[in-house]
Amino acid sequence: MAKTTSLEEKRSSRTATQLPEPTGWKVLIALPEVEEQTEAGIYKPDKALEIEAVSTVLGCVLKMGPLAYKDEKKFPTGPWCEVGDWVLMRAFSGTRIKIHGKEFRLINDDTVEAVVDDPRGVERA
Numbered sequence: 001m002a003k004t005t006s007l008e009e010k011r012s013s014r015t016a017t018q019l020p021e022p023t024g025w026k027v028l029i030a031l032p033e034v035e036e037q038t039e040a041g042i043y044k045p046d047k048a049l050e051i052e053a054v055s056t057v058l059g060c061v062l063k064m065g066p067l068a069y070k071d072e073k074k075f076p077t078g079p080w081c082e083v084g085d086w087v088l089m090r091a092f093s094g095t096r097i098k099i100h101g102k103e104f105r106l107i108n109d110d111t112v113e114a115v116v117d118d119p120r121g122v123e124r125a
Helices: 007-018 046-054
Strands: 026-030 058-064 086-089 095-099 102-108 112-116
Antiparallel strands (some): 026 058, 026 102, 086 112, 095 102
8 A cells, every 4th residue: 555645744855855955164054933923912024024034143053064164273172063053153144045935044164153052032132
């Protein structure tokens, strides 16, 4: 009997295969979803949501290029982060891309400024 694949499984696998493979020293970062409402329940205007998304300084490391953190002179203590880490990076850094409405960035390995244990509540000042 042939196994049937649900529409959601097809979408999930299609999205996953569309994620780019970073080359060189690049790091692929997933950006967190922007909250559409303030804590008081007021909806933010579209322009404010766009500015917040573009200028975010927080992201989750998804993939690393084959040369990321390999320069022993530049990174004598080893990698600054690993896949799965939440990291702080410079605002507006990297190459921005969207896949199915979700934003990602390709940044240089030396753009990572800190690793964050708990990303909840972290935002650009």
